[in-house]
Amino acid sequence: MATGPTTPLSHIDLQTLTSLFSQFNQMQQNSNRANLSPILDPTSHYYLHPGESPGTPLIASILNLNNYHTWETSMSRALRGKNKIKCIDGSLPKPPSDDPLFEAWERCNMYVGDIFCITAKQEDMSITDYFTKMKGIWEGLDNFKPVPSCESCHETCKCGLGIMRGYRQDTRMVRFLRGLSDQFTTVR
Template identity: 35%
Template sequence: MAQQLDSRQTNTIIEPAQNPSSVYYLHPSNSASSKLVSIVFDGTCYIDWKRSMITILDAKNKISFTDGSLPKPAVGSSDERAWHRCNNMVTGWIIASLERHIAKSIMYFKTAFEIWKDLEARFGNPSTSQIYRLQQLITVFQEPNMSVAEYFTRGKSL
């Protein structure tokens, strides 16, 4: 009896959406309206927001929905529904982390990958004026009332 039970257990295939190591797995506590990151993207500090999002999406095994490495499965395939569920969840997470005016501008993209590409195209390349402003801040950076640790931390962030 024990041998029969063991052989049945090894032949059991876990559905991808139920397998915690699968890209299609969604934990019961996940919600599309959850704010995954503390930084709400308002059009400034895109690199900080992007880094935070990449970190959490990678931890949740969902980064492939934003980097395009997991293409949409063929219509009628066994993974199609699970892919749509996860894509919609990632899309919701992205939207929840954006200021309203930015969220409205990406609301009708169909995939998280399309949203990610659009945000990267609009905000990923710093303008010449932003680079100049940062160079000025670094050049005149002086804070005599800071501790050494605070000074170096602030300097590093610039």
């Protein structure tokens, strides 16, 4: 009777076996991730953790006329940490409404869009200083969430981006007027 092991695995050393198991696990993880919905995949830009909602602040500081640079640094770090920077910088395009990811994109867009609500008041600044501060904030926000340039429209915009720019200008004008001091009540 033989006293040694007779299985084919007896000739494989432990390091080779560990390597095979590691490769198998990696293949299994890749297979599972490929079948996982982007809404449920924590590595996806479309994933929203249950604790993330439009009412939950992403960072502690609130953007005002005096703290743009520190706010921008904190916000950029927070968006990168939440894997949402592509939702802001335009590199995650809006899918067509019939795309299965459209709803997920809308949720993420709503989540990150609420971050950029600004409350600013003129207070004791001159109207020129107030406008200059607001313009600086708007330019900084344009770096976060730019409206893309029309590439196919030459004379007049036909793709809708011009309308988006108009909406943005209207929103900014309303915010500017609402922030004016009480002496400009009739202008508002």
